[in-house]
Amino acid sequence: MTKRQSPPLAPLAGFRQYEGPLVTVVMDGIGIGSRDEQDGVFMANTELLDTLFKEQLMVAVKAHGLAVGLPSDKDMGNSEVGHNALGAGRVFSQGAKLVNEALESKEVFNGEVWQELKKRGHGGGTVHFIGLVSDGNVHSHIDQLYRLLDQCVADGIERVRVHALLDGRDVEQKSALDYIEPLERKLAKCCGESFDYRIASGGGRMVTTMDRYNANWSVVERGWKAHVLGEGRSFVSASEAVRTYYAEDPAMTDQYMPSFVVIKDDKPVGTMEDGDSAVFFNFRGDRAIEISRAFDETDFNEFDRKRVPELFYAGMMQYDGDALIPKKFLVQPPAINATLGEYLCATGITSYAVSETQKFGHVTYFWNGNRSGYIDRDLERYEEVASDRITFDLKPWMKAGEIADKVVEAIESGRYKFIRLNFANGDMVGHTGVEQAVRVGVECVDISLGRVLGAVKKARGIAVVTADHGNADCMWTEKNGKRVPMVAHTLNPVPFIVKDYNGANNFRLTGVADPGLANVAATLCVLLGYQPPEDYFPPLVELVG
Numbered sequence: 001m002t003k004r005q006s007p008p009l010a011p012l013a014g015f016r017q018y019e020g021p022l023v024t025v026v027m028d029g030i031g032i033g034s035r036d037e038q039d040g041v042f043m044a045n046t047e048l049l050d051t052l053f054k055e056q057l058m059v060a061v062k063a064h065g066l067a068v069g070l071p072s073d074k075d076m077g078n079s080e081v082g083h084n085a086l087g088a089g090r091v092f093s094q095g096a097k098l099v100n101e102a103l104e105s106k107e108v109f110n111g112e113v114w115q116e117l118k119k120r121g122h123g124g125g126t127v128h129f130i131g132l133v134s135d136g137n138v139h140s141h142i143d144q145l146y147r148l149l150d151q152c153v154a155d156g157i158e159r160v161r162v163h164a165l166l167d168g169r170d171v172e173q174k175s176a177l178d179y180i181e182p183l184e185r186k187l188a189k190c191c192g193e194s195f196d197y198r199i200a201s202g203g204g205r206m207v208t209t210m211d212r213y214n215a216n217w218s219v220v221e222r223g224w225k226a227h228v229l230g231e232g233r234s235f236v237s238a239s240e241a242v243r244t245y246y247a248e249d250p251a252m253t254d255q256y257m258p259s260f261v262v263i264k265d266d267k268p269v270g271t272m273e274d275g276d277s278a279v280f281f282n283f284r285g286d287r288a289i290e291i292s293r294a295f296d297e298t299d300f301n302e303f304d305r306k307r308v309p310e311l312f313y314a315g316m317m318q319y320d321g322d323a324l325i326p327k328k329f330l331v332q333p334p335a336i337n338a339t340l341g342e343y344l345c346a347t348g349i350t351s352y353a354v355s356e357t358q359k360f361g362h363v364t365y366f367w368n369g370n371r372s373g374y375i376d377r378d379l380e381r382y383e384e385v386a387s388d389r390i391t392f393d394l395k396p397w398m399k400a401g402e403i404a405d406k407v408v409e410a411i412e413s414g415r416y417k418f419i420r421l422n423f424a425n426g427d428m429v430g431h432t433g434v435e436q437a438v439r440v441g442v443e444c445v446d447i448s449l450g451r452v453l454g455a456v457k458k459a460r461g462i463a464v465v466t467a468d469h470g471n472a473d474c475m476w477t478e479k480n481g482k483r484v485p486m487v488a489h490t491l492n493p494v495p496f497i498v499k500d501y502n503g504a505n506n507f508r509l510t511g512v513a514d515p516g517l518a519n520v521a522a523t524l525c526v527l528l529g530y531q532p533p534e535d536y537f538p539p540l541v542e543l544v545g
């Protein structure tokens with residue numbers, strides 16, 4: 001584990017220290033939308049948010065595309081890049097972009113990890129690729145998988161298996177065949193006299209393999225069974241699996257589709273065996289860590305793996321820079337350094353971070369530049385409220401009330417100068433595409449936010465209310481005159497609001513051009529009475545006279 005250290009921040013001239021805390025609320029997935037019936041934030045009954053949107057210290061900030069380090073402005077924002085920018089005060093080229101560059105320059109293929117895959121492939125081992133098959137560009141991109149497959153052919157690797165996780169969350173709900181069928185054709189094309197490339201297993205991402213933050217390990221176990229052991233409902237092809245599941249249940253959407261195994265002559269076509277290698281080709285870490293641990297750890301007891309083949313396992317990236325997961329990886333992750341957390345710790349500022357399981361790592365691991373540990377245990381406290389294990393259209397209130405309980409308690413304790421929290425509802429309920437639930441979810445955020453702000457007011461502190469990207473702000477789109485649920489994130493800007501209940505200092509907007517999430521960290525420095533680090537993006541507010 002590398003030690004993280006930044007110098008202390010210098011005090012801001014003329015700043016009057018105040019007693020209360022600075023509390024930053026991230027309303028996950030609450031962007032500024034079209035303000036009409038398509039927009040779930042607008043449609044929800046939100047008395048508080050409506051008044052906050054009219055505050056003087058309110059700016060709409062960019063939360064997608066180039067402003068958060070993604071390849072282009074066509075890329076929607078997401079929690080990883082959003083919280084990375086919030087916590088690091090600068091924009092780093094993110095996984096999506098770094099992998100593209102490394103594939104473009106072919107740098108990946110010269111590295112020792114690829115060489116080992118090649119060696120094993122030439123020695124009769126199968127090369128397995130596991131990951132999310134879509135062009136969502138949040139966790140993965142199918143074009144990147146294609147590049148890896150092309151290289152396998154070029155390198156004379158004879159046997160390749162793809163374990164295809166279905167998306168329906170960053171792309172349309174029922175779009176799996178748009179990716180699976182071309183992939184099947186691509187693999188068939190790779191096959192030649194001695195080449196044998198196929199899809200071997202898969203399943204919907206929310207029930208197969210891609211769990212996060214230890215929310216539900218049975219999801220990973222299901223993936224292990226399908227990808228490694230070849231256990232699960234069997235079909236003659238992946239597209240046949242998708243078609244059958246759609247036909248059996250018209251309400252079935254891709255993200256929740258049960259796992260499947262592809263068989264031929266009654267036998268799974270691609271179990272994992274000694275001498276094989278496996279690459280998890282997602283670049284984003286939160287939902288890649290658990291499956292990586294299942295492959296990497298000898299002493300593993302989250303579930304019974306039953307059979308652990310002698311494999312060479314690598315991630316597209318290293319997903320956790322503190323815990324070094326996984327050990328082997330193809331592309332160097334963004335080197336997010338000198339985060340706000342490091343500066344605050346160096347300055348001796350006490351802090352508290354809280355969310356529910358589904359977003360816990362967002363305000364800790366992502367906020368701290370994809371590192372899961374504490375920066376300074378004496379100054380920091382991270383707390384998690386256990387999330388329900390249910391699809392959140394059925395409980396759109398989620399744990400907003402309990403998170404507010406924790407925050408109120410933390411504020412009243414007087415122990416923390418800087419508090420940050422994430423309300424998950426706008427995003428997690430937004431991903432279900434159920435309109436009524438989305439509205440209720442946003443209303444729960446409004447009510448819980450009210451409690452938090454009430455406590456900040458009582459403690460004479462300052463509150464910052466913002467979001468990491470949009471989602472609830474667009475509930476549906478129109479296709480052939482019909483409403484289609486829109487479950488993905490949006491390209492919309494998000495609010496950044498300062499509510500000063502102290503008044504010892506006078507703040508005004510700086511009016512920086514093209515404000516984005518990366519401007520927030522410097523703003524938090526100013527609100528705490530410190531000069532932002534020189535290389536941080538400029539603050540959104542300044543001290544008046």
Ligand SMILES: O=C(O)[C@@H](CO)OP(=O)(O)O
Nearest residue numbers: 078079080138169170427
């Ligand atoms: O659920 C997730 O993994 C992503 C969408 O793919 O959402 P978020 O970035 O808000 O965590």
Ligand SMILES: [Mn+2]
Nearest residue numbers: 028079427468
């Ligand atoms: Mn998010």
Ligand SMILES: [Mn+2]
Nearest residue numbers: 029427428431
């Ligand atoms: Mn989301």
